[in-house]
Amino acid sequence: MNKMMSIDIKHHLTDEILMGYSAGTLPEAFNLMVATHVSLCDTCRAQLAACDAVGGILLDEHDVPNTQMQPDSFAATIAMIEQGVPITKAPAVKKPSVLPSPLRDYIGSDLNEIKWRPIGMGVKQAILPTSKQASARLLMIPAGAAMPDHGHNGLEMTMVLQGAFQDDDGYFARGDVDIADSDLEHTPMADIHEDCICLAVSDAPLRFKGILPRIMQSFIRI
Amino acid sequence: MSARSHNVLSRRRSVNFQTATTRLVAVGSKRVTNENKRNLWISHVHRIRDDADKAAFADLYAHFAPRVKGFLINSGADGYLAEECAQEVMATLWHKAHLFDPSRASVATWIFTIARNRKIDILRKQRRPEPEDLTWGPEEEPDQTDVLALQQETETLSKALTALPAAQRELIEQAYFGDMSHSEIAKKTGLPLGTIKSRLRLGLERLRQTMK
Numbered sequence: 246m247n248k249m250m251s252i253d254i255k256h257h258l259t260d261e262i263l264m265g266y267s268a269g270t271l272p273e274a275f276n277l278m279v280a281t282h283v284s285l286c287d288t289c290r291a292q293l294a295a296c297d298a299v300g301g302i303l304l305d306e307h308d309v310p311n312t313q314m315q316p317d318s319f320a321a322t323i324a325m326i327e328q329g330v331p332i333t334k335a336p337a338v339k340k341p342s343v344l345p346s347p348l349r350d351y352i353g354s355d356l357n358e359i360k361w362r363p364i365g366m367g368v369k370q371a372i373l374p375t376s377k378q379a380s381a382r383l384l385m386i387p388a389g390a391a392m393p394d395h396g397h398n399g400l401e402m403t404m405v406l407q408g409a410f411q412d413d414d415g416y417f418a419r420g421d422v423d424i425a426d427s428d429l430e431h432t433p434m435a436d437i438h439e440d441c442i443c444l445a446v447s448d449a450p451l452r453f454k455g456i457l458p459r460i461m462q463s464f465i466r467i
Numbered sequence: 468m469s470a471r472s473h474n475v476l477s478r479r480r481s482v483n484f485q486t487a488t489t490r491l492v493a494v495g496s497k498r499v500t501n502e503n504k505r506n507l508w509i510s511h512v513h514r515i516r517d518d519a520d521k522a523a524f525a526d527l528y529a530h531f532a533p534r535v536k537g538f539l540i541n542s543g544a545d546g547y548l549a550e551e552c553a554q555e556v557m558a559t560l561w562h563k564a565h566l567f568d569p570s571r572a573s574v575a576t577w578i579f580t581i582a583r584n585r586k587i588d589i590l591r592k593q594r595r596p597e598p599e600d601l602t603w604g605p606e607e608e609p610d611q612t613d614v615l616a617l618q619q620e621t622e623t624l625s626k627a628l629t630a631l632p633a634a635q636r637e638l639i640e641q642a643y644f645g646d647m648s649h650s651e652i653a654k655k656t657g658l659p660l661g662t663i664k665s666r667l668r669l670g671l672e673r674l675r676q677t678m679k
């Protein structure tokens with residue numbers, strides 16, 4: 246069976262985040278998180294479709310202020326249509342991967358080609374290119390190891406792609422999203438059985454406790 | 468892809484504006500319920516797909532194009548850009564008519580998502596990460612029961628939105644059409660998203676079954 250199907254996800258995205266994705270108001274890194282999670286999670290896919298339905302109803306029925314199309318608008322659109330169908334690339338053949346396709350699109354390759362950079366205590370990261378309002382990165386935590394102890398200034402979401410981790414909020418396996426608001430101090434600890442790979446997005450830099458991580462933070466863009 | 472989708476442009480028809488106008492009047496009148504209107508939009512998209520029907524397109528255009536334009540202006544586009552993008556959104560509707568699946572979304576929802584994606588492309592200049600698609604074969608006609616069920620849930624949601632206290636409805640409108648923060652809105656309004664969600668979830672599960 247396809248690796249993308251039927252996984253038992255217990256920790257989901259919030260309605261607020263899904264609604265923001267639907268409205269198109271989230272920073273790019275958060276959109277990447279939503280697209281990645283929804284690729285694995287039917288519950289959130291359905292909730293997202295429900296949010297899109299709200300957008301559709303508003304567009305269809307509710308008052309939009311004083312807008313009129315230009316007089317030649319319809320003719321111009323028909324002319325645009327008659328120029329032909331825009332070429333859309335055929336969807337790539339899906340092969341089962343640890344990385345759902347929205348993530349593979351960002352990395353431009355698959356897991357084995359990621360350029361990891363060590364950030365201390367065996368933990369490695371790869372920063373993904375997104376707009377500046379928020380950051381996205383992949384994290385690799387060795388089996389049984391801990392992430393550096395850190396708190397948050399903003400909102401951070403961490404989703405497991407491989408392996409599992411445990412923190413104060415519970416046990417997180419593939420597809421699960423750990424949502425940490427500001428002020429929560431937490432120390433995720435990777436499950437002993439497998440290296441843990443996560444997608445982490447944040448709208449503020451993490452602040453690490455302890456002087457060494459804090460110095461490192463200034464030049465590794467964690 | 469089905470043969471018909473390759474042929475849409477080759478089978479041009481003269482635009483019958485008379486028909487389009489008559490139909491528009493009917494749509495605008497109070498006698499037409501939202502449900503009938505949604506049915507009409509679906510058949511319009513199918514006629515665009517099957518017959519390259521410009522009258523059906525004109526009807527959808529008259530209703531949706533100004534709304535899409537308003538949505539884009541509210542999101543920060545100037546009038547010129549919003550006009551251009553609204554035209555592109557409507558042209559996309561024409562080109563992708565063969566991909567529309569009324570068991571997954573209403574026509575309005577479908578147009579909303581096209582407009583939303585366009586907004587992110589042009590206004591925010593960001594890439595738009597999309598979830599992995601669950602490849603519905605475009606040739607497969609969706610089950611009519613699913614189409615009806617989705618319409619009923621949409622109607623329930625629509626009534627719930629209308630019944631909201633004005634302040635709450637404005638919050639939602641701002642979240643979608645004002646490019647404002649969506650913070651707390653889902654919590655504050657308590658919309659019955661659960662009903663339509665279970666319907667859509669059911670559809671997904673059925674799809675998973677057929678894909679196995």
Ligand SMILES: [Zn+2]
Pocket residue numbers: 254256257258282286287288289290
């Ligand atoms: Zn979920």
